[in-house]
Amino acid sequence: MVAHSDRRPADLAEPAGRAEPAGLADLADLLAGPVLPAARGLLGCRLTAGGVTVRITEVEAYAGTAGDPASHAHRGRTPRNAVMFGPAGHAYVYFTYGMHWCVNVVTGPAGEAAAVLLRAGEVVDGLAVARARRPAVRRDVDLARGPARLCAALGIDRSAYGTHLLGDGPVRLRPGDAPVSADAVAAGPRVGVTGAHDVPWRFWIAGDPTVSAYRRHVPRTRR
C-alpha cells in the first residue's frame, strides 16, 4: 500500500512529536494549524452537547480546497460548506443520505476550509440520555460508533451549524483528561470516500471498541 500521495500539499506534512493539548488555548492553537496534527490531537478530546459527553475515538481529516477531492469544500464555497471557510474551531454540520447529521471541526487558517470529521466516540457522561436518543442500541459502545450515530447520541442537528466549539455554546469541545500517546493512534484510509482513497487520513484510538467498522466505498447502483 502507498502511504503517501503526490496530491498532498507540502503544508500538510506532519510535524513529529507534537505535544497533546493541555488546555483550551493549546487546543485552539492545534485547531488553527495543519489538519493532520489537528485530527490526531482531537482524539481523546471531549465533545459535549444535549446533556451527553463523548470522548472522541475516531476522526477523519479533510484538506478543504487544498487538493482533496473528498472534501465538501473541494469545489469551492457554497451555502452548505460556508462555515468551513471561516476560522478554526467552529462546527460544520451537514445532512446526508436523507436522514443523518454529521459534525466536523473546522481547522487551519480562514479560507483553507480544512476540517476534521468526528466519526466516533465513547459516551462518558449522560449515558441515560444517549440511550434514550438511540433506543435500538443494545451495547453502549455502539451509541456513538459512527459519525451519524455520534450526532444522534448528542442530539446534534442543523441548529449546531457554525457553533464556536471552544466557547460556551450548546456544543462544546474540550481537551481530554489524559493525552492520547502517539503509539496509541492508528491510521488508515477514510471511510466512504470515492476519491483519494490512498491517503491514510482516518485516525483512531487503536483497539477502542467504540471505533466504527471500516467500510469500503461502494457506489450506489441505480434501480
Added chain:
DNA sequence: TCCACGATACTG
C-alpha cells in the same frame, strides 16, 4: 454482505 431508506446539494 446487501439493500432500502431518504433529503439535500450540486451539475447540466
Added chain:
DNA sequence: AGTATCGTGGAC
C-alpha cells in the same frame, strides 16, 4: 432535469 452523497439498520 439527473446524479452523487464523509451512513445506518435490518434483512438475507
